[in-house]
Amino acid sequence: DAGVIQSPRHEVTEMGQEVTLRCKLISGHNSLFWYRQTMMRGLELLIYFNNNVPIDDSGMPEDRFSAKMPNASFSTLKIQPSEPRDSAVYFCASSPTGQETQYFGPGTRLLVL
Amino acid sequence: AQSVTQLGSHVSVSEGALVLLRCNYSSSVPPYLFWYVQYPNQGLQLLLKYTSAATLVKGINGFEAEFKKSETSFHLTKPSAHMSDAAEYFCAVTLGVGGSQGNLIFGKGTKLSVKP
DSSP states (O other): OOOOEEEOSEEEEOTTOOEEEEEEOOTTOOEEEEEEEETTTEEEEEEEEETTEEEEOTTOOSTTEEEEEEETTEEEEEESSOOGGGOEEEEEEEEOTTOOOOEEOOOEEEEEO | OOEEEEEOSEEEEETTSOEEEEEEEEOSSOOOEEEEEEOTTSOEEEEEEEOSSOSEEEOGGGOEEEEETTTTEEEEEESSOOGGGOEEEEEEEEESGGGOEEEEEEOOOEEEEEEO
C-alpha cells in the first residue's frame, strides 16, 4: 500500500501569494493531522480531522490558514496570503479508526520569500 | 495536561556504543507513549509504542524503550549504535485515556550523531 502522499514536495513562493498544500490519506484511515515543523518551534500540530470533521484547530496560527477535507481520502491546507514566517516543513499524517499510531507523509518544504 | 520533555537536544555517541535518549512525560491519565524517528528530509516514522501492556517495548532497528511509571520516563535505548542511526528522535504522548483522542503531543526532539 502507498503511504501518505503529499504534494508538492517543495514550494517556493513570494510573500502575499496563495499556497495550497495537498495530502492523500492511507486508504482506510479516517483521521488526518496537519503539522508544521521549524527549527525554532519544533513540531506543532495545526489541525486534525476525524471522519472529515475538524476536531481541534487550536493550533492554526491565524485566519490566513485554512484546512479542508473535501472527501474521506484527501485534504488541503491553504495559506492566503503567505508570509515569510510561514516558511517551514508541513507534514500531514493519518491514522486508522481507534488507533493512536500516526503515519506521516514525506512533508512539503515551503519557502516564502 | 499531557506533556513530554526530551532531555538533550543533541546526543553524540561512537559507533558501537550504547544509545540512550531520554524522555519524561506528564500525564493526568494513563498514557500511551511513542518514539518516532526522522531521517533527513523525510517524515516521521514510528519506532515503537507503549500501550499499557508490557513495560519493555521492542521496536524496529534494535531499539527498545522501558515505561517506568514511578519515574514518569520512557527512555529509548539501543545497545550498539550504527552509523545509520543518525537521525532526529521524537518522544510523544497521547492526549486522552488509552489513545481515545488521536492527538499526539511531541517533544522537541533529540538529534543523534554517530561518530565512526
